[in-house]
Amino acid sequence: MSKNFEKLNANWNNLLLQMKDDFEISDHVFSAFIKDVLKPVKLEKNTLYIEVPEEGYISFLQNRVLSQLRIAVSHETGIPTEDLEIIFKAKNSSLKKIKNENEDFVSLLKAAGINDPLNTFENFVQGQSNAIAYATSIAVAEHPGENYNPLFLSGKTGLGKTHLMQAIANYALKKNPNLNVLYTTCEKYVQEFVDSLQKHTITDFKNKYRNVDILLIDDIHMLEGKEQTQEEFFNTFNALHENKKQIVLTSDRQVKELGNKNFMEERLKSRFSWGTTCELYLPDYETRIAILRKKEENRHPEFKVDNEVIKYIAQNVKSNIRELELALNNIILYSKIIKQPVDINLAKERLSDIKNKDDKKLTPERITNVVCEFFGVNILDVCGPKRNREFVYARDIAIYLCRDLIKDITQEKIGEFFNRDHSTVINSCQKIENKLKTEEDLRENIKNIKEKMLL
Numbered sequence: 001m002s003k004n005f006e007k008l009n010a011n012w013n014n015l016l017l018q019m020k021d022d023f024e025i026s027d028h029v030f031s032a033f034i035k036d037v038l039k040p041v042k043l044e045k046n047t048l049y050i051e052v053p054e055e056g057y058i059s060f061l062q063n064r065v066l067s068q069l070r071i072a073v074s075h076e077t078g079i080p081t082e083d084l085e086i087i088f089k090a091k092n093s094s095l096k097k098i099k100n101e102n103e104d105f106v107s108l109l110k111a112a113g114i115n116d117p118l119n120t121f122e123n124f125v126q127g128q129s130n131a132i133a134y135a136t137s138i139a140v141a142e143h144p145g146e147n148y149n150p151l152f153l154s155g156k157t158g159l160g161k162t163h164l165m166q167a168i169a170n171y172a173l174k175k176n177p178n179l180n181v182l183y184t185t186c187e188k189y190v191q192e193f194v195d196s197l198q199k200h201t202i203t204d205f206k207n208k209y210r211n212v213d214i215l216l217i218d219d220i221h222m223l224e225g226k227e228q229t230q231e232e233f234f235n236t237f238n239a240l241h242e243n244k245k246q247i248v249l250t251s252d253r254q255v256k257e258l259g260n261k262n263f264m265e266e267r268l269k270s271r272f273s274w275g276t277t278c279e280l281y282l283p284d285y286e287t288r289i290a291i292l293r294k295k296e297e298n299r300h301p302e303f304k305v306d307n308e309v310i311k312y313i314a315q316n317v318k319s320n321i322r323e324l325e326l327a328l329n330n331i332i333l334y335s336k337i338i339k340q341p342v343d344i345n346l347a348k349e350r351l352s353d354i355k356n357k358d359d360k361k362l363t364p365e366r367i368t369n370v371v372c373e374f375f376g377v378n379i380l381d382v383c384g385p386k387r388n389r390e391f392v393y394a395r396d397i398a399i400y401l402c403r404d405l406i407k408d409i410t411q412e413k414i415g416e417f418f419n420r421d422h423s424t425v426i427n428s429c430q431k432i433e434n435k436l437k438t439e440e441d442l443r444e445n446i447k448n449i450k451e452k453m454l455l
Contacts, residue, residue, distance in 0.1 A: 004077055005043035011076060012040055019072040023390050025065075025376045032337040033057060034065065047085045048073055054300075057333070058088045064376055067445065068390070082439075105174070112169055113183035118298050119166035125294050127287030130160055133278035137164045141171035144179075144214050144246035148276040150237075153250045155280030158320030161250040164280075165216045168248060172214055179213045186222040187443070190229050206232075210239045216248040220272075225262035234268050241274070254279060288314040288324060295325050300332055309347045316351055322451060327351055362453070364402045364409075364417040370452050371398040374445070383418050397446065399425055400432040405450075 008015070016038065020030045037057065041049040052058060061069075066086060074081040106117055121141075126134045133153055140151050151168075153161045169181045184192075189209075196205035209215060215236075223230050240247055251258065255272045258264045283291060292310050309331070317327045331350050335342045372379045375394045382395045395418060402414045403425065411422035418424070435442050 005040070008043065008048075008073070008076055009040050012038075015072050015076050019068055022072070023068045023376055024378055024381070025068070029064070029376060033061060038069075041089070043077070046079050046083045047087060049087050049089055051089050051091055054090055058090060061088055062448075064374060067441070068376065105177070108173055108177060109170065112173065112181040114166050114169050116166065117170065119163045120170050121167045123294060123298055124160065124163055124167055125283075125287060125291045127283050127290070129281040129283045129287060130164075133160075133164060133280050136276055136278050137168050138171070140246060140248065141168040141175075144168075144172055145244040149241065149244070150247035150249055150272060150275040152255060152272050152275065152277040153248070153280065154252070154254045154277065156282075156320060157252060158322030159280040159282070160321055161280060162218055165218060165248055165250055169214065169216060180211065181214045181216075182209070182212045183216040183218070185218045186220050189217060189233070190222065190226055191437075193229050193232055206236070209236050212240070212245060214246040214248070215240060218250050219252070220249040221251040221253055221258055223268075224259060224264050227263065227265075230265050230268055234265065234271070237268070237271055241271070247275075282318065283321065285314055288317070291321055291324055292328055295328055300328075305332070305342050306344065308344045309342055312344060312347050313351065326451070362405050364398075364406070364414060367401050367405065367453070368398040368417070371401065371449055374449050374452060385419075396428040396432050397442075397449070399428040401446070401449065403429050405453075 013035075016030075016034055019025070020034070025034070037052055038061075039051040041051050043049075052061065070081055070084050070086055073079070073086065074084050077084075109115075109117055121134075121138060124130075124134060133155075136148055136151060137153075140148050153164060155161055166183060169183050172179055173181055192205060192208075196202045223233060237247060249272060255269055255277055258269055258272075259266075289310055292305075292313055296305055296310075305328070313324065313327050313331070317323045327350075331342055331347050334350050335346055338346075340346060368379055368382060371394050372382055375390065377390055377394050381388070381391045382398060384391075399414055399418060402409060402417075403411070411425040415422045415425045432442070432446075436446070
């Protein structure tokens with residue numbers, strides 16, 4: 001055990017109390033999710049592993065506490081915040097069991113860019129809305145590079161495209177561990193390409209993406225407007241296809257709709273259609289129930305949620321699968337806070353606003369409330385004169401999201417809500433835009449905040 005970890009472990013309770021004060025974390029959140037819940041296990045290089053009682057805690061901690069905890073641990077250990085990684089591990093989670101049973105395979109998945117071993121075909125719930133995409137994905141995993149190349153999966157956010165894509169990688173690697181499989185997001189691909197140009201490592205970049213057996217890229221629509229990256233990907237696509245290497249792509253739009261907002265080369269769009277395109281649709285009621293049961297089985301094995309509760313969620317959450325999981329997590333975690341069983345009354349209390357969510361207009365108040373809840377800060381401090389780092393950070397993000405998400409709102413109106421002038425609004429937006437180019441944590445935070453707008 002390193003001296004750095006021994007010191008951190010010895011001062012852990014004081015560190016958590018100081019974090020609670022510094023970031024004004026509420027008593028019920030601190031009691032339910034932090035105090036006597038977080039247990040440091042080991043510190044390897046710049047990665048701190050923290051054990052939690054159950055896997056259900058992890059999503060909440062990553063969304064609400066991770067940034068604050070990283071700052072607190074960085075201050076205690078001296079590890080720079082940007083270099084520090086914190087990983088939460090459930091004491092008796094199904095993920096941990098998988099690791100114990102097959103540590104080598106999980107390492108193989110991580111090397112391929114897959115961080116969730118539960119994204120398998122077995123854990124994917126098939127219904128009429130996704131049957132063709134599901135069957136085609138299995139065929140691709142069975143015989144990569146043969147009949148469906150490229151495979152182009154389209155559909156709105158949260159319908160299971162990423163799950164299917166990663167299931168292909170999981171299945172293919174189980175069948176043949178010697179395959180060179182690489183999963184990434186388009187955003188990461190673009191950033192790596194830009195970095196390779198700046199660092200004069202373009203040859204390494206090309207070798208990385210052209211010497212694979214299966215290449216899977218999520219959200220390929222993000223290539224729109226990036227002409228130089230499109231040119232590079234065009235050449236990579238050709239090299240892989242000519243060598244009969246499998247390409248799998250996902251997008252929130254069909255191929256024919258790409259380029260409607262920004263420029264996308266026609267020759268690239270043409271290649272996306274060379275193989276097979278499959279669209280995923282909204283799941284029906286019966287499929288939503290099956291999905292909820294599968295999520296409960298995999299993510300909350302210690303719970304047995306009543307059928308009435310499952311039906312209530314399925315009836316009221318219809319937008320996408322991610323919303324279903326968020327709703328289920330919301331109810332289960334709240335039941336732990338108040339120490340009451342998961343019943344229909346609790347479900348109705350927690351999801352009372354879902355029926356009318358589509359009618360909710362985004363306002364500066366609603367956006368800021370979600371941002372404050374996400375970071376565990378008080379809205380009065382964010383909209384007030386305080387200049388503490390955590391308040392300024394949350395304020396900048398809230399201002400940026402108001403400008404980004406609310407149509408036709410003026411800078412003056414945004415400034416009025418935050419008690420600031422329009423020049424502050426401009427400065428906050430510019431700061432966030434610049435940071436988004438380089439800070440992956442910020443991109444992930446904003447993505448998660450936008451998802452929370454759905455609930």
